[in-house]
Amino acid sequence: MRRDFLIKRGIYYIIVWFVGITIDFILPRLIPGSALASIIYSRIGGAGSNYGQNVQQEIQILVQQLGLAQYQQPLYIQYFNYLKEIVTLNFGVSLTEFPVSVSTIITEAAPWTFGIVIPAIVASFFIGNLLGRVAALSRGKISDYAILGLMMFLYTFPVFVTGEILIEVLAIDLHIFPTGGQYNTFQFLKPTMSLPFIWSVIYHAILPTLTLILFSLAGWIMGMRNNMIPILQEDYMNYYRLMGVSEKMVASKAYRLALLPNFTSFSISLGYSVLGAVAIEYLFNYAGLGYFFNQAITGLDYPLLSGIFFMLVTAMVLSNFVADIIYTIIDPRTSQEETEGV
Known part of the structure; x- marks a missing residue:
């Protein structure tokens, strides 16, 4: 019974984890403004420009240097790129x-x-x-x-x-x-x-x-x-x-x-x-x-937000799963009641 309970809880936490990292992708993009506009303003619209007189050219240089081109793509492409970052644990360079x-x-x-x-x-x-x-x-x-x-x-x-x-x-x-x-x-x-x-x-x-x-x-x-x-x-x-x-x-x-x-x-x-x-x-x-x-x-730093939030979500899910495992050892009635209720 304990094994069935832990398998069920493991599947549950995998779903929770996936929902959590998806929310991690959505929430920063609901903040008014955009990372691209924010960085361009702080670098070009701030105290002087180091890239020349042509603003469009300066923007393209920034986009290439900071890897901002991905934030100009459709959301579904950004989401798949985000999942790829999670698999490889490579969230790129911080914008701020x-x-x-x-x-x-x-x-x-x-x-x-x-x-x-x-x-x-x-x-x-x-x-x-x-x-x-x-x-x-x-x-x-x-x-x-x-x-x-x-x-x-x-x-x-x-x-x-x-x-x-x-x-x-x-x-x-x-x-x-x-x-x-x-x-x-x-x-x-x-x-x-x-x-x-x-x-x-x-x-x-x-x-x-x-x-x-x-x-x-x-x-x-x-x-x-x-x-x-x-x-x-x-x-x-x-x-x-x-x-x-x-x-x-x-x-x-x-x-x-x-x-x-x-x-x-x-x-x-x-x-x-x-x-x-x-x-x-x-x-x-x-x-x-x-x-x-x-x-x-x-600073609307999407890469840094994603990296920190991913770590927090993963830590919370793992700690809860470990707590469930220890709890079933301390009180075996938990797994029995859960299994009987299915």
Whole structure:
């Protein structure tokens, strides 16, 4: 049954992945304007021209240099070229960072993004679930209301506003942390494995990471509280109590059961956190995937948009599929119920 379940889920995720990469192709082209017009304006209509007096000739030179001819073709041809790029994992050259290739940008930016996203997800997962457990066990008490108040406070603040507040208080007013950047460039540090550089990277990553933690904390608190309260009221939990099992052991059992649905959400949160990093990295001038994603949207950089979005979609689909595999191992009832329902 488990094998049938995984095959079914695998086919489902392949379909989701294909729909995702298709949306990746469509969405940038729905943005008003065009990559061709944007680049031509910035290169020719900006501060002077380096290509001569004939504007048409200048445009043709730009089209050849930047590989913009494909964006003058019909959409269906662009789509087939896009699928070819995915198969070969060659998304060409970035239009906004010319002549740097898209693969080079992603390779260099991804470690910076995941360096703040992964610690933030892990920290918010454990802190949020622990706070949700406390809220569930103290339902209707002061600690429950305090945690719910904190959750609602965090939930109402957009990630960009939270980052602004942290910068204003901890960086500008108290001078505890830097306002942005990936490491201290004023000390002329070079990317090496030296202790001063590593410490500088960690020091500059604290505020962006803290912003992401606060951004995703409310969801984990609410998820654990809502999962755990019904479990604590189940008949078998009351049976444990009648058998003399301590309330501490009952709470531990309920917490483990309530943790299973949140575990599935853990992989999904990776994609949401990276999307949250778009605003955070722009705010902190942190040159990760989110920063370049924002640059690509602003500059209508189709190749860079396609490359980053493709990586995000693929990562989200794979992480969800892996979560399904692990979930069926932890709770075999999942695959059985799914198979019986077909």
